[in-house]
Amino acid sequence: MLELRAVTKRYGDRLAVDNLSLSVEPGKMFGFVGTNGAGKTTTMRILMGVLEPDAGSVCWNGRPADADARRGFGYMPEERGLYPKMRIRDQLIYLARLRGTSPEKAASAVDELLAEFGLSERAQDRVEQLSLGNQQRVQLAAALVHEPTFLVLDEPFSGLDPVGVDALAHILDQRVRRGVGVLFSSHQLDLVERLCDAVGIIGAGRLVASGTVEGLRTKGRLRRYRLLVSASPGWSQGLPGVSVVADDRTPEGTASTLELADGVDPQALLDTARAAGSVHEFRPLSPSLTELFREAVSESPSNGQADAASDLDAEQVVA
Amino acid sequence: MSAPLSFTAATRTVATRELTERLRDKSFWMSTVITLVILGAVLFMPKLFGDDNTFTVAYAGSGADAVADAADAQAKPLGMTLKRAEHPDEAAARKAVADGKLDAYVGANKVIVKNELDDQLGIVLQNAHRQVVSTEQLHQQGLDPGAVQAAQTVTPLTVDALEPTDPKAEQRGQVAFIGSIVLYGQIIGYCMWVAFGIVEEKASRVVELILSAISTKALLAGKILGIGLLGFLQLTLIATFGLFLGNATGMLQVSSDLLVPVGFVLLWFLLGYAFYSAVFAASAARVSRQEELQNVIGPANMLIMVSFFASFYVNFNPDSPISRLLGMIPPFSALCAPVRMARGTAPWWETGLALGLMLAAIGFLVVAGARIYEGAILRMGAKISLKDAWFGGRRRAVDAAA
Numbered sequence: 001m002l003e004l005r006a007v008t009k010r011y012g013d014r015l016a017v018d019n020l021s022l023s024v025e026p027g028k029m030f031g032f033v034g035t036n037g038a039g040k041t042t043t044m045r046i047l048m049g050v051l052e053p054d055a056g057s058v059c060w061n062g063r064p065a066d067a068d069a070r071r072g073f074g075y076m077p078e079e080r081g082l083y084p085k086m087r088i089r090d091q092l093i094y095l096a097r098l099r100g101t102s103p104e105k106a107a108s109a110v111d112e113l114l115a116e117f118g119l120s121e122r123a124q125d126r127v128e129q130l131s132l133g134n135q136q137r138v139q140l141a142a143a144l145v146h147e148p149t150f151l152v153l154d155e156p157f158s159g160l161d162p163v164g165v166d167a168l169a170h171i172l173d174q175r176v177r178r179g180v181g182v183l184f185s186s187h188q189l190d191l192v193e194r195l196c197d198a199v200g201i202i203g204a205g206r207l208v209a210s211g212t213v214e215g216l217r218t219k220g221r222l223r224r225y226r227l228l229v230s231a232s233p234g235w236s237q238g239l240p241g242v243s244v245v246a247d248d249r250t251p252e253g254t255a256s257t258l259e260l261a262d263g264v265d266p267q268a269l270l271d272t273a274r275a276a277g278s279v280h281e282f283r284p285l286s287p288s289l290t291e292l293f294r295e296a297v298s299e300s301p302s303n304g305q306a307d308a309a310s311d312l313d314a315e316q317v318v319a
Numbered sequence: 320m321s322a323p324l325s326f327t328a329a330t331r332t333v334a335t336r337e338l339t340e341r342l343r344d345k346s347f348w349m350s351t352v353i354t355l356v357i358l359g360a361v362l363f364m365p366k367l368f369g370d371d372n373t374f375t376v377a378y379a380g381s382g383a384d385a386v387a388d389a390a391d392a393q394a395k396p397l398g399m400t401l402k403r404a405e406h407p408d409e410a411a412a413r414k415a416v417a418d419g420k421l422d423a424y425v426g427a428n429k430v431i432v433k434n435e436l437d438d439q440l441g442i443v444l445q446n447a448h449r450q451v452v453s454t455e456q457l458h459q460q461g462l463d464p465g466a467v468q469a470a471q472t473v474t475p476l477t478v479d480a481l482e483p484t485d486p487k488a489e490q491r492g493q494v495a496f497i498g499s500i501v502l503y504g505q506i507i508g509y510c511m512w513v514a515f516g517i518v519e520e521k522a523s524r525v526v527e528l529i530l531s532a533i534s535t536k537a538l539l540a541g542k543i544l545g546i547g548l549l550g551f552l553q554l555t556l557i558a559t560f561g562l563f564l565g566n567a568t569g570m571l572q573v574s575s576d577l578l579v580p581v582g583f584v585l586l587w588f589l590l591g592y593a594f595y596s597a598v599f600a601a602s603a604a605r606v607s608r609q610e611e612l613q614n615v616i617g618p619a620n621m622l623i624m625v626s627f628f629a630s631f632y633v634n635f636n637p638d639s640p641i642s643r644l645l646g647m648i649p650p651f652s653a654l655c656a657p658v659r660m661a662r663g664t665a666p667w668w669e670t671g672l673a674l675g676l677m678l679a680a681i682g683f684l685v686v687a688g689a690r691i692y693e694g695a696i697l698r699m700g701a702k703i704s705l706k707d708a709w710f711g712g713r714r715r716a717v718d719a720a721a
Binding site: 045048049050051067068070071073075077079080081082083084085086090094095097098099100142 | 324329332333336340519520523524525526527528529530531532533534697699
């Protein structure tokens, strides 16, 4: 199991990561979401040991992660890059060897991976000769080549077409089935929602929400239902524990969004609706991760300010 | 599947990559061939143009044959060959001299040459002339030339030098000087490779992936060792080729004596490369784009250039006080010391001091260079100031994070 315990990192006056704790179990996929500059990349770099935290620790299976433990992790940095002039196969073998794989094992693992990614015929090509999509595949192969015990992927889906996204999701899923833990960041929240067992929402360096997507949906939140009933607005008034969020007149009748207090049976609501008129639509409304995300980051107090500061930094980086 | 990886193993893996990737690079072989061709040309040039020891001479007058024979006898021990030409009269001979077909025309009491009489040829011809004419004059005065000659034959003074100069010192010095020129090319070339390699890793961003696996010091050490080993092998190849070719063309008499300057050049390659590669590596780590590289390595480049010109001075004034200083003080000693030391005229303490100072400078630069490298290598974007790099180790690095 991978754990971050109360990790803090500052750059000068700015707190990039603030007392952040999280854990990812083997065979689970953890989605890391947050606005630009919220501290995702810094957290991942600390996780990989590229950066050292000012406080807190990274633990692997209960013990502080040392260089040897981290060498077992696979990493896809935000700043992609491989040696442009080195042949793909040699390059992957080299990276596997830097992570402690024996030459023979590295060679066979690379050949298997290249076959899996459909790149066997390009094995002797230089990286710079590949299309961007294929370069991205080689980059992922670089993270997988030593059969990692844990995967840290910074924005692995960015820049992929839908077919590429599915292929990558499939590859990750296979690793997860073998018991590899995965932590990845993404701005594609629908993807995170689809793939991840758990998510963490980070804002201004703090983990503002974390847990399963289902858990985040229900936690501290009343259930909402949407109904389309051929009745006039206000049909649901007087029902105990039901409050009206919206009641809009439509050609078919009234489209209502209702919030149910704890203990209210939705079937009782349906009965009332049927008594009022014919029911064209009746479904629970669960917030998407995108909505949860917006909610979470807008609740985070100092968020706006931190964003402005980090955006500035990001620009400096590119320049 | 991954196993613990020691610092040495990580360094060796990096060094092997640096070596093999460059051996596969066409530009490496191109530069090797070009260096060998230039060296070959330098060694062959005198053979092609300057075969100075054969002269064509014509003689006139009654004593022509006698002077010619005497001249041949004089020329032989000096390693000169005289070819005798015949010209019907002085006008024809003058024309031949003017056209450059004839080196000298010896008439009665005069020699006709084009611009000036070659020093050695002059000695040969003057001696031959004196011998023939003096024999004649002795005859005229009724003396026996044989007896006079016998009386004049004196054993030359034997020279007893208190501090004899090694007759081979000059040759050793020249070999070391040529070696020093090659050394300049090697040091600048291979340190540039180190610098390019570092910026390549930063520019392509692959450095973050690598540093997530191994330590910064292992990456730096592997890069410098791998490229340095290649440079050393190439320099050894060049030296072997040079000695072989010099021997074949007769330019050098290759003996164990000449291995001294070659050995000094190889030793000072190791020292000079260690010194400058640390400087180049620290400089290169400060920038993220190849375009900015010239900017940061300019001062180091300048230092090598100055040392290079200083080595010319040392070659021409090997024993001047300035040369002695240049041969001892880093970084000048990297290129100047071999020239001075190979002659064998430098006292042992000077050689020892030069080595000691250089090793101390290397020790300092490797530690300081590694620290700057470590402080700058993960920071992308604009050039990192030396101060920021110095205080910026891994702990505070990657300001650019988000």
